[in-house]
Amino acid sequence: MDSELLQRGFVPQPLTPAQYSELDTNGFTILEEVIAPDWLAELRRAFDAIFAREGDKAGAEVAQMKGVRRLADLVNKGTVFDAVYLQPALLMAVFHVLQRPFKLHSLNGHDPLPGSGLQALHADWGQPTVPGGPYHVVNSIWMLDDFTQANGATRCVPSSHHKPGKVADYVADPLADHPEQVHLTGRAGSVAAFNGSLWHSSYRNLSSSPRRTLHCAFIAREHPQQTNQREYLRPATAQRLSRLARYVLGAE
Numbered sequence: 001m002d003s004e005l006l007q008r009g010f011v012p013q014p015l016t017p018a019q020y021s022e023l024d025t026n027g028f029t030i031l032e033e034v035i036a037p038d039w040l041a042e043l044r045r046a047f048d049a050i051f052a053r054e055g056d057k058a059g060a061e062v063a064q065m066k067g068v069r070r071l072a073d074l075v076n077k078g079t080v081f082d083a084v085y086l087q088p089a090l091l092m093a094v095f096h097v098l099q100r101p102f103k104l105h106s107l108n109g110h111d112p113l114p115g116s117g118l119q120a121l122h123a124d125w126g127q128p129t130v131p132g133g134p135y136h137v138v139n140s141i142w143m144l145d146d147f148t149q150a151n152g153a154t155r156c157v158p159s160s161h162h163k164p165g166k167v168a169d170y171v172a173d174p175l176a177d178h179p180e181q182v183h184l185t186g187r188a189g190s191v192a193a194f195n196g197s198l199w200h201s202s203y204r205n206l207s208s209s210p211r212r213t214l215h216c217a218f219i220a221r222e223h224p225q226q227t228n229q230r231e232y233l234r235p236a237t238a239q240r241l242s243r244l245a246r247y248v249l250g251a252e
């Protein structure tokens with residue numbers, strides 16, 4: 001583990017050997033019961049309130065998507081998000097994949113509306129030239145609602161983080177179903193952690209219910225962030241951050 005994290009008070013919470021092995025082999029693992037019921041209710045409330053407040057500007061700091069309620073820069077949009085990017089099991093998963101110091105890449109929200117949400121299969125970072133790394137990004141899907149195939153649970157292609165080259169080298173139509181794809185399903189309160197080189201995408205929500213998620217992504221410390229925290233950090237957020245949080249945000 002990054003000694004600076006430990007020095008700033010991070011308490012390691014190791015995953016099981018099976019979870020580390022899933023990260024290595026399949027490129028993802030599901031962490032269950034990460035979000036306690038009260039926190040989950042607050043996160044859902046905050047998601048909906050921010051979207052209602054921001055309207056057609058919601059998500060604009062990073063990317064908007066037709067048919068999807070997107071949010072961005074959640075670090076600065078409520079204390080309810082403070083524990084998301086410090087979740088100990090998730091940080092263990094991130095270090096396991098990256099094997100070097102990292103920082104938050106961005107903290108965003110994503111809710112495909114009924115009938116919408118299908119994305120092209122993509123990776124958040126290109127493949128390593130040598131299978132096995134080094135890798136550069138780890139992303140996570142915070143399930144604020146039950147994630148089912150019917151409501152558009154994220155799809156991914158297991159082990160695709162080992163394939164050299166780009167998705168387009170293998171896949172003619174990235175919107176089409178892939179024969180090996182699986183869905184990251186789980187009960188609300190679970191978090192799926194995955195290697196950013198894994199092929200994945202949001203999927204069409206065929207239900208009439210929301211499928212709210214937070215994307216909490218981390219990047220190796222030497223790279224620029226998707227949301228530059230030094231630029232975006234609001235004084236109210238800066239004031240309440242612990243030394244550990246400032247380091248994980250890359251805010252100093």
Ligand SMILES: O=C(O)CCC(=O)C(=O)O
Nearest residue numbers: 110153154201202203213
């Ligand atoms: O929310 C999801 O299912 C994944 C979304 C995603 O991969 C993206 O927005 O790039």
